[in-house]
Every structure is written in structure tokens, then in C-alpha cells.
Amino acid sequence: MAGEEIKDTVKEKYRQAALRVAGGERGSCGGTDSCGCDPVSSNLYAPAETAKLPEGAVLASLGCGNPTALAELHQGEVVLDLGSGGGIDVLLSAKRVGQTGKAYGLDMTDEMLALARENQRKAGVSNVEFLKGEIERIPLPDASVDVIISNCVINLSADKRQVLREAFRVLKPGGRFAVSDVVVRGDIPAAVRRSMELWVGCVAGALEEQEYQRLLAEAGFTEVGVEPTRIYEFADARSVLSGAGLDAEVLARDVGGRIMGAFVRARKPLG
Numbered sequence: 574m575a576g577e578e579i580k581d582t583v584k585e586k587y588r589q590a591a592l593r594v595a596g597g598e599r600g601s602c603g604g605t606d607s608c609g610c611d612p613v614s615s616n617l618y619a620p621a622e623t624a625k626l627p628e629g630a631v632l633a634s635l636g637c638g639n640p641t642a643l644a645e646l647h648q649g650e651v652v653l654d655l656g657s658g659g660g661i662d663v664l665l666s667a668k669r670v671g672q673t674g675k676a677y678g679l680d681m682t683d684e685m686l687a688l689a690r691e692n693q694r695k696a697g698v699s700n701v702e703f704l705k706g707e708i709e710r711i712p713l714p715d716a717s718v719d720v721i722i723s724n725c726v727i728n729l730s731a732d733k734r735q736v737l738r739e740a741f742r743v744l745k746p747g748g749r750f751a752v753s754d755v756v757v758r759g760d761i762p763a764a765v766r767r768s769m770e771l772w773v774g775c776v777a778g779a780l781e782e783q784e785y786q787r788l789l790a791e792a793g794f795t796e797v798g799v800e801p802t803r804i805y806e807f808a809d810a811r812s813v814l815s816g817a818g819l820d821a822e823v824l825a826r827d828v829g830g831r832i833m834g835a836f837v838r839a840r841k842p843l844g
């Protein structure tokens with residue numbers, strides 16, 4: 574799969590998800606055609622966290638974790654969400670960093686950006702800005718961000734090394750990388766890796782956990798860690814694989830317990 578083909582397919586799938594939400598539906602769960610299908614995205618946020626958010630931001634949630642719950646965020650900090658979708662994690666971050674801070678969302682899909690900006694308007698928050706662009710070429714200056722968050726997006730990129738390099742570039746010295754992502758443990762079958770349906774569903778493109786740590790270290794990060802937050806066992810794996818035109822029953826036996834939602838953390842050294 575060529576990089577541009579992957580990007581176009583991903584964009585189209587998330588364009589459709591955004592349009593479903595704009596029409597009042599949930600953005601997730603169109604077969605395997607988007608990250609966010611149960612068991613990946615159900616019950617990620619506590620009701621108290623989402624109670625004050627616009628409904629559209631909650632319906633559009635397509636993540637696989639809750640990075641703002643696990644990230645350290647302080648008043649006055651600048652946060653950047655890579656692949657911000659309908660904006661749920663940007664709006665949650667904006668509350669945490671307060672009026673003296675700022676939360677940026679970055680997304681390449683126009684329809685997702687329109688949804689996110691509408692959600693910002695409904696939430697009435699001013700310390701938020703949604704930027705159009707690609708996570709492989711972040712449209713922000715060097716050393717301008719305190720914390721990078723992301724929720725189930727880096728696995729979708731065809732050039733993860735470049736995404737991590739860009740994350741390192743825009744972080745300030747001492748800045749934190751605090752990302753939820755789908756990660757695999759060990760090898761997964763080639764048939765799963767080759768499936769475009771499973772790529773846009775956040776599975777086929779997922780990095781192996783040791784490889785993730787290696788790429789972060791190669792980009793310059795220290796204090797690297799990968800902590801599983803949800804491990805997809807056989808039944809979950811079968812549900813994620815079904816609909817991709819593969820023998821889910823058989824493959825799920827190979828991948829059950831080896832695909833997980835994880836919190837990936839790292840730091841840009843102070844020096």
C-alpha cells in the first residue's frame with residue numbers, strides 16, 4: 574500500500590464518519606471502516622468528563638483511549654492533539670490548561686475540522702484552535718508545544734518515523750508525548766497487515782510495541798514507555814476483524830491478546 578493511497582483512503586473513511594455525526598449518528602461502527610468500533614472505543618470517558626461537552630463531540634469520538642486522563646496537563650500549557658477528529662480531547666485539554674493555556678487540534682479531513690469547529694462554538698471556548706494539516710508535517714514552529722496528545726491516529730500514518738520526528742521538533746525541551754494508540758505485541762499475520770479495511774480500522778498499521786519504543790528513541794525522546802490500557806482478547810479481536818473479508822474466526826486465534834489500546838509516553842530531553 575503506497576503512502577498516498579493510504580492517506581486518501583483514511584481521509585475518505587473519516588470524511589464519511591464526520592458526515593454521519595453531522596447527521597446525528599455515531600461516527601464509529603460502520604463495520605471495520607473506522608477506528609472507534611466497540612470494543613475499541615466503548616466506555617473510554619467517564620460520564621462526568623463528557624457531561625458538559627457538546628453531543629457532537631461525544632458522538633464523534635473515535636479513539637482507543639483517553640489521553641487527557643493519563644497525561645499530566647497544567648494551567649497555562651500549550652497542548653497539541655494529532656488527528657483531533659471531532660475535537661473531544663482538544664475540548665477536554667482546553668479545560669485543563671485554562672484560559673492562560675491553549676489547545677490545538679490538527680486534522681487533515683475538512684469535514685472533521687468543520688465538526689470540531691462547530692463543537693468548539695457550541696462549547697463556547699476560546700483557548701482552542703483547529704488547524705488543517707498532516708501529522709507528518711505539523712504546521713507549528715519548533716519548540717512551541719508543551720504536550721502532544723493523540724488518540725488512535727499515529728497507527729493510521731504510513732510514515733510513523735516522520736510523525737515522531739515532527740512531534741519531537743514542535744515540543745519544547747522537557748515537553749511530553751502522551752498518546753493513546755493501537756499497538757501490537759509480537760508478530761501479527763500478514764493477511765491482517767495487508768488489509769486496507771483493517772488499516773483504516775486502526776489495526777493493520779499499528780506499530781509493534783518494541784518498534785514504537787525504538788522509533789521514539791530514534792527521534793530523540795527519552796523516558797519512553799508503552800502501557801496497555803485495553804487488551805483485545807479473542808472475542809474482541811474477532812469483532813474487530815470481522816467485516817474485513819478475512820477469516821475472523823481463524824485469525825482472531827492468532828491475534829487475540831496481541832492487539833491492544835496503549836498509552837505511549839515519552840519526553841523531549843531538557844538539554
Ligand SMILES: C[S@@+](CC[C@H](N)C(=O)[O-])C[C@H]1O[C@@H](n2cnc3c(N)ncnc32)[C@H](O)[C@@H]1O
Nearest residue numbers: 587608634635636656658680681682707708724
Ligand atoms: C480514529 S480518528 C480519531 C479522532 C480523534 N482523535 C478521537 O479520538 O475521536 C482519526 C482522525 O485522524 C485524522 N487523521 C488520520 N491520519 C491523519 C494524518 N496523517 N494527518 C492528519 N490527520 C489525520 C482523521 O481525519 C481522523 O479525524
